[in-house]
Amino acid sequence: MGEAPAFIVDDLQNQIGFENGFGSKFKGCKTTTTIGDKTYVIGGNDESTLPVEVRIFDKATGNWVTPIVLGSKPNSCKGLSAISLNDDRILIVNKGSAPDDCILFLEVDTWFVREQKKIRGTEVVAWSKGVWGDAEKPVVISGPSGVGKGTLISMLMKEFPSMFGFSVSHTTRAPRGMEKDGVHYHFTEQSIMEKEIKDGKFVEYASVHGNLYGTSIEAVEVVTDAGKRCILDIDVQGARSVRASSLEAILIFICPPSMEELETRLRSRRTETEEQILKRLQNAEVEMEQGKSSGIFDHILYNDNLDDCYESLKKLLGIDGAAAATQISAPQGIDLPADRSVSKMDNKIIINYGTPELEKASKSLIVLDVSSLKGGAPGRTRGLDVYATDSFSDDLNGINQPS
Numbered sequence: 001m002g003e004a005p006a007f008i009v010d011d012l013q014n015q016i017g018f019e020n021g022f023g024s025k026f027k028g029c030k031t032t033t034t035i036g037d038k039t040y041v042i043g044g045n046d047e048s049t050l051p052v053e054v055r056i057f058d059k060a061t062g063n064w065v066t067p068i069v070l071g072s073k074p075n076s077c078k079g080l081s082a083i084s085l086n087d088d089r090i091l092i093v094n095k096g097s098a099p100d101d102c103i104l105f106l107e108v109d110t111w112f113v114r115e116q117k118k119i120r121g122t123e124v125v126a127w128s129k130g131v132w133g134d135a136e137k138p139v140v141i142s143g144p145s146g147v148g149k150g151t152l153i154s155m156l157m158k159e160f161p162s163m164f165g166f167s168v169s170h171t172t173r174a175p176r177g178m179e180k181d182g183v184h185y186h187f188t189e190q191s192i193m194e195k196e197i198k199d200g201k202f203v204e205y206a207s208v209h210g211n212l213y214g215t216s217i218e219a220v221e222v223v224t225d226a227g228k229r230c231i232l233d234i235d236v237q238g239a240r241s242v243r244a245s246s247l248e249a250i251l252i253f254i255c256p257p258s259m260e261e262l263e264t265r266l267r268s269r270r271t272e273t274e275e276q277i278l279k280r281l282q283n284a285e286v287e288m289e290q291g292k293s294s295g296i297f298d299h300i301l302y303n304d305n306l307d308d309c310y311e312s313l314k315k316l317l318g319i320d321g322a323a324a325a326t327q328i329s330a331p332q333g334i335d336l337p338a339d340r341s342v343s344k345m346d347n348k349i350i351i352n353y354g355t356p357e358l359e360k361a362s363k364s365l366i367v368l369d370v371s372s373l374k375g376g377a378p379g380r381t382r383g384l385d386v387y388a389t390d391s392f393s394d395d396l397n398g399i400n401q402p403s
């Protein structure tokens with residue numbers, strides 16, 4: 001037996017006088033959703049490239065709040081529908097977007113958002129794009145300096161340029177000869193990075209070999225928004241933070257065949273001073289211990305022969321052989337109706353046509369199955385399934401048809 005369908009939210013705006021929240025800024029689409037004491041008004045302008053904005057009306061205080069909005073905001077807005085899921089995120093259907101981009105989540109009380117609220121001391125919401133299927137877990141590659149992490153990642157990016165994107169870290173260390181700002185790292189000042197860490201702009205950060213390194217929320221979002229699987233090259237401390245975060249990554253630790261070989265590789269790279277090499281080798285001992293025994297990592301790979309290790313890595317990531325070409329995109333033939341309403345039953349979101357006439361003409365409803373959602377801000381929300389069904393099928397018994 002399913003729960004009663006949720007009410008259709010798009011008309012709520014009239015009940016709370018939301019112009020107080022937006023003024024006359026947006027003449028385009030707006031939608032509202034109430035969770036507890038808070039009503040989230042989400043609005044955009046259909047004729048411009050201004051991003052969709054969010055205001056919160058707090059019934060407890062009677063005040064409007066403009067939250068900090070993290071993540072990539074949708075731009076075009078030709079029609080928004082919204083519905084609350086588990087009181088921690090709002091599912092948004094944005095008619096103005098391409099099929100691959102039309103399902104979004106506005107997170108209002110997820111783990112990531114709660115952490116950000118604590119850090120920033122103010123109201124925070126975060127956008128996360130919904131993706132079909134479950135193929136996009138970020139990948140963390142960790143291991144001691146010189147083991148070959150960068151080499152393996154370069155091979156992966158070269159063979160699968162449209163599948164993987166590198167999360168460009170921030171660091172306070174100086175660039176090496178061939179390194180480019182914004183490509184290999186975002187090279188930055190200690191004081192600037194410390195301020196940005198304080199402002200909650202980083203998924204993780206750590207002091208590594210005497211310098212500060214960190215993965216910004218934006219670095220992950222740039223990759224995921226391009227529809228690619230995010231690869232992070234980070235140290236063991238960073239891997240521990242990612243493990244504790246909402247990123248739901250696959251964590252892989254790369255081991256050298258021996259400490260002697262690690263030293264040989266580090267020296268033959270000729271990028272560090274003697275003092276730095278010794279520091280990195282000293283730190284490697286601790287990292288090896290933690291990497292192998294801490295329970296942080298899902299997999300351990302030995303990088304003895306490079307080609308063998310690369311093949312093992314691809315196997316782990318499920319991209320050996322024919323599977324490499326598989327990328328999940330929006331199912332074909334799902335065309336969201338222009339006039340529509342959104343309702344919810346159990347873990348199914350039903351997008352139905354705005355009028356019975358239109359619905360009869362189309363003879364089908366669109367159903368989003370959100371029972372297997374995973375991930376979320378600061379990455380994508382995976383696990384969406386969508387299908388069209390006959391509006392009167394058994395599958396949807398109990399759903400209110402539009403009247």
Ligand SMILES: Nc1ncnc2c1ncn2[C@@H]1O[C@H](COP(=O)(O)OP(=O)(O)OP(=O)(O)O)[C@@H](O)[C@H]1O
Pocket residue numbers: 143144145146147148149150151152265266268269303304305306307
């Ligand atoms: N299997 C291997 N056999 C021999 N040499 C290797 C192997 N893998 C990588 N190397 C070499 O070892 C050196 C260090 O590799 P790489 O720079 O990829 O290490 P890293 O783990 O990314 O280091 P860091 O953490 O300092 O960035 C490079 O010169 C690389 O060409």
Ligand SMILES: Nc1nc2c(ncn2[C@@H]2O[C@H](COP(=O)(O)O)[C@@H](O)[C@H]2O)c(=O)[nH]1
Pocket residue numbers: 142143144145149169170173204205206208209213214215233234235236237238239
């Ligand atoms: N915790 C993090 N560690 C990072 C990040 N980016 C790189 N690293 C690690 O630092 C060392 C040294 O790198 P190098 O480029 O100076 O040789 C290496 O182990 C990297 O994995 C980060 O964003 N966070």
